[in-house]
Amino acid sequence: MKPAPFEYHRPTTVEEAVDLLGRHGYDAKLLAGGQSLIPTMNFRLAQPAVLIDLNRVEELDFLREEEGGIRMGAMTRQRAAERSGLVGRGAPLLAETLPWVAHPQIRNRGTIGGSIAHADPAAEIPAVMLALDARFTLRSSGGTRAVPAEEFFTGLFGTSLEPEEILTEIEIPRPAPGSGWAFAEVSRRHGDYALAGVAAAVVLDGSGRCSGARITLLSVGEGPALATEAAGVLVGTEPSEDVVRAAAEAVGRGIDPPADIHATAEYRRHLAEVLTRRVLPRALERARASAGA
Amino acid sequence: MIVEGEYTFSGPRDVVWELLQDPEVLSKAMPGAARLALVGDGAYEGSIRVGVGPVTAAEWKLAVTLQDRDPPAHYVMQVDSKGPIGFTRGSASVDLAETDGGCTLMRYRADLQVGGKVAGIGQRLIDQVAKMMTHRGLDALSNELRARLAEEA
């Protein structure tokens, strides 16, 4: 299990990286934390001809608070985000979810941007970004564009990144007053790919009515999925147990989960429903606390 | 692994049938700049280029044989492929039925064996990749059908 040979570049600026990517395009692979890519290379499933290592691009490793929310560089280590008080305050859903991502040794190396760009359907971070309505900055030698998470994820390991583009920054909007959040997943063992997982971000107005909800799912489809029908069930109601149950049923209806050796499609669907029933009350509870405060 | 489903083509059955025998059209329904050539009666050979996510796109050799042909209603497609990280063997049974409004309903059921490295490591994704490739292929065929019908019109 040794990787095949590759041409190796280690740029120190985004400009340099973008330039290299422009030159090598389809033949190149960006190396961020490498915690998914390198095992795939060790199995020789991935054999990129060119590897562009972003680990020395310091400008991609930052985390700061801005007017509208949190902005972080794509090379922010997952562990750094997990430990950051800023993330704890400004994106508590992300903070709550990160400990579910693999193991500390992996998170020490793994990056937020790497996980987003990898877009594994079973990964927690893409689903959370979708729930948080994050925006991503993509840069190529041709320029820069911002893409909302909803448009970014496009099916199985699919993203709207062009071959010459790099994901450079992630922007997470500041939670509105009355926001609540929760995450849960079921995995065979702690740190494994989830059999199913649910992230929820909800907003309650002063009267306890749900004014916004984003429920996202992982491991039940080709990519991270936004459960729009389920969110629709919540919005406009004062969410009761029955509403939550109806939302969970909507989650089950809206997915076509894959089967593998660990879980049948039916089991995954069932878990997505159960998890929604468990996650929403927690998110709503927090929203009530926040709206009351 | 079983991949099965239904798909409706907005066009008459005999046109769909023809499309499904045309190597050029078939190669458009296959992933990654496929090449497919007719090498005998109902026998095709060629290659496709497949890569999913972090798995580097690579060339897979492909051999397709159509059997039990009952035009324009039924055939069985035997597909064998071999690539650097594994192989597939399998057959798909395809039934075409005319439906209201001049459409064609395709029912397919494929029994696929996946072998080699990709089977041992990629099991989590095989089901999804098969589904995705099927859906994309059928959509491509559907587009081709539309184009052909437009041409004829």
Added chain:
Amino acid sequence: MAEPLAVTVTVNGAPYERSVEPRLLLSDFLRHGIGLTGTHVGCEHGVCGACTVLLDGEAVRSCLMFAVQADGHEVATVEGLAPEEGELHPLQEAFREVHGLQCGFCTPGFLMTLVPFLRDNPAPTEHEIREAISGNLCRCTGYQNIVEAVRLAAERMAAT
């Protein structure tokens, strides 16, 4: 640039200069490039944790890094853990005392995972210990005495 690259890696405080192929895994560099065979390799896909070393003080899988990436960085391996020849680190001492190892193959990975863990969390609960080592597989011990060893080491390290 698939050509060998010159790298300088500081391992357990000593600089090592080598010319390496970019694809050389850090685990292979440590074991076979500079002969520090205490770091073990169990899966080479980042699950078993046997190859865990410290990179600039944090635990990482050395099978999921290329040696070229460690250029200019500090790596710590199990060989550098004991303070002096003939002495043991409190974690090593505790592992020995409560039988926290059997075949010993996974042990270096556990130790290197635990060093930063106890640094950051000097008085962990049993659940925290178990979570901290959940990315390290051991087939011999059933983990019980490893957990015991961590508790013992934490107690002793707190006392000094």
Added chain:
Amino acid sequence: MTRRYVGERVARNEDRRLLTGRAMFVDDVQLPGMLHVAFLRSDHAHALLRGVDVSAALERPGVVAVFTADDLGDYWQPGPLLVPPPPVEGIVFHEATQVPLAKDKVRHVGEPVAMVVAESRYVAEDALADIVVDYEPLDAVVDLEAALAPDAPLVHERFGTNMAAFVAQRHGDYDRARAAADMVISRRFLYDRGAAAAMENRVVAAQWDPLAEDLTVWDTTQAPIPIRNGLARMLGLMESQVRVVAPFVGGGFGPKIMMFYPEEVLVPWAAMRLGRPVKWTEDRQENFFATSQERGQVHDAEMALTRDGRILGVRDFFLHDCGAYDPYGLTIPINSQCTLLGPYDVPHYYSEFRAVFTNKTIVTPVRGAGRQHGVFVMERLLDIAARELGLDPVEIRRRNYLSPELFPHNFDILYQDFAPLYYDSGNYLPALETATEMIGYEGFREEQRRLREEGRYVGVGVVSYIEGTGIGPYEGARVTVDPSGRVRVATGLGTQGQGHYTAFAQIVAEALDVDVERVSVVTGDTREFGWGTGTFASRGAVVAGSACHAAAVAVRGKILAMAARVLGAAEEQIDLADGRVSVRGIPERFMTLGELARHANPLRGAVKPGTEPGLEATAYFGPDHGSTASGVHAMIVEVDPETAMVEILRYVVVHDCGRLINPQLVEGQVQGGVAHGIGNSFYEKLHFDESGQLLNASFMDYLLPTAMDVPRVEMAHMETPAPMNPLGLKGVGEAGAIPAGAAFAQAVEDALSGYGLEITEIPLSPSQLFELLQVARAASPQIQETAG
């Protein structure tokens, strides 16, 4: 004697080296000019091999050689049959052992087809992609029942069947028991495959020294001496020309006793042929295809009982998956057959099995070696019988134990050592009572009811087992007092973490009354000790430990005789204590053992006729019978019926492995075994699809339990000494793994009482449990989970 070591918690001698990264494992062997090997392995489970073209690989820079079966000439030979079939009447056995490289046909995914030798492993792997193999795929034999169908494809054509063996054994007359029974329970039980998954993969390194004309082989084997003997035979060398070293080995658990793996045959051969040292290090992926596995069996079993729950008889028909070859004979299914009887008084027993060739990786013993299947079947039958009879599961066990006065006890069936199944000693009821008390069985029902009202589903399982351990043929040991005063012990075993270095030191230190840290043990180096068999069947401590004891006792005799001569006193007057000898009552007339050892090897004068130089003795031990360890496991689980996830809340083991050499080591063995057993219950299953492809050939998908999944094991020891050896030892290496599945099934069923579901299959994944729950819910619509 003043020093007591046997029975004490002595910290291990070997740990310092292991903890500081200075213990040598085989992959640490790095020699100048060393070449590295990668194997091209079959992607197909079953295919004709039409051709292998290695020409492109040979052209790749850095590749030194590529070998296929044709290159091996006469060296290409099927491996040895390690365990011949037992002399059971009417037995059928078809021998088909593995080959070094596939020729004409491949029979399982991962079977080696070509061997690449290159300057680095990286380059060797590059070259694998250059090799072109022409396969003609055949339908694969995967399912055990389908394998025996008349039109099934054949794994080995020459037998005309996939049946590898048929064995029927009987004790008493089951049909009569059945006729007299008040109730007969019958069920089908499945036990599926798992991997041993030692953390260290297999490694073989070899160096041929053309000047000394000797071959050194480093091998992660559990049996270095048989490897040496076999290699010498194959390579046409004398045994003394081959040295096999199994240094520190990173876990064995059975598969490392298998021999000869193709790689073990090929690496030494290549080193001789190429004149350079050669090493092959298995990677984890190869390990899943190429290292032997275990556990696939299907049982159709029935139990005849009286209405008060007394077992009248048991009948079992089962199929055993032996994979593509059967080099290990019938050890596993015979173990299943014999262990099924457990600690119970079963007057009538009929068991027959068919071993079946399949297109899967070879099956050889993995920790438990077939025993868990027997235990699972028996314990499940008892649980079901208890439920149907309205008896408490603990009570039905109590009623059926063999009582202490029935020992030694014989059954009329043959065990894996070909001796009649023989229970040397045992006392089972106290273990059950202790276990139920420790787990709080009495009060648990009340607690269970209370928690159920809160929406929590907890359940308890209590099961028993026995384990035949410590079988022959023999092991040996040499004990030497060094002139430094240190004592050296050499045995022929390989050791994989069991703590033999310490356990044997304890035995010898106690016999010679020296500090245990001054006893150094070497194992697994044929140049140090050349006679023995290996570490398997929970026998290391029992058999080699007894040999160490015998050798130490002999050295003690020599010490006393020599001291008497040197100190000028009668032997009876000599005190041996604290590493010195002295004359009783005259402490100033003493000599250290080191000084005495120098006296025993004089440079001048004469060694007296009839005596030997040195304070050294070699002894061997071969028991007539194995010794029967036993125990009770009790487990409390909590099930979330909504998610079908199971958490183990408590785990109690009461264990009897005779006299304990070192309780800490025994506890470690049991804890590790329990973890393995928990893996086999809920996490670890090798998934083969219908074409024989293994679908989870990595640690991503093959789930070893982690520290979050394995509970703390609460343990109590019973010590019923074994009469078969001087120290009263019984083996312990496999015990923990054996009953866990049965306990798990009982506990999960109990937690879900009211659902009416029955667990007859292990491992049981949450997805499977979910399906059982869905079926139960559909059958009884009144089931409604209380919100948790």
